[in-house]
Amino acid sequence: MTESNMNYMNALRGLGTLTHKKKHDCLYNRAHMDKYVYCLEEGLCALHSVSPGGRERIYQYFLPGDFVGFIPAYARSYPDDTFYAFSITAKSACTLYQIPYSTFREFVEAHPDFYRWLFETAIAHYDNALKHCYALQDGDNFVSLCCALTELAIYEDPHYVIHKDFSYSELAGYLGIHTITVTRLMGKLKDMGIVSKRGHQTVIQDMEQLTAMAQARC
Incomplete structure (x- = not known):
């Protein structure tokens, strides 16, 4: 702005x-x-x-x-x-x-x-x-989650973060999938070193890689 x-x-x-x-x-x-x-x-x-x-x-x-x-x-x-x-x-x-x-x-x-x-x-x-609707139609839950995280991320120096009110349940509702699926996929992103947790907030450690995965079909 x-x-x-x-x-x-x-x-x-x-x-x-x-x-x-x-x-x-x-x-x-x-x-x-x-x-x-x-x-x-x-x-x-x-x-x-x-x-x-x-x-x-x-x-x-x-x-x-x-x-x-x-x-x-x-x-x-x-x-x-x-x-x-x-x-x-x-x-x-x-x-x-x-x-x-x-x-x-x-x-x-x-x-x-x-x-x-x-x-x-x-x-x-x-x-x-439009991107969200397309991601939902694609049927790939992992890519849909990556798209959502890139869309919803806000910059707080030195990292991008997801608003603290985006619980896994909230994200599941947005993506039209089960909360347990979001938990599993977020675990995968953690294992890859792309996201981490800071209290109740999700921190994106590697926005470049997350964006690349999202753009695979987003």
């Missing part, structure tokens, strides 16, 4: 209200439409759906520093009820700045350079969602 965009982010925080959400709190769905854009400061959120049978499917994660829910600020209607199935939900306790749609749109209109950052962010989310 450029210094200019960082300044914009700080300005938007100043227009918002600091709020806290508990795990499983809904930030957005088409049924209640809170009409807020959120700047995620701490925690983990996800765009997901739950089938009538109770099966969850996750399409996109949001990590600290992400804007959450800015697309609905512009796409305010849909041709059918399909999107009532989708929600943005806190997957852990979260701290966020909530900004009303109208305030957010007024800010963006007054700062047209900020459009580029929004566009790039939307494209990055779209690209990650």
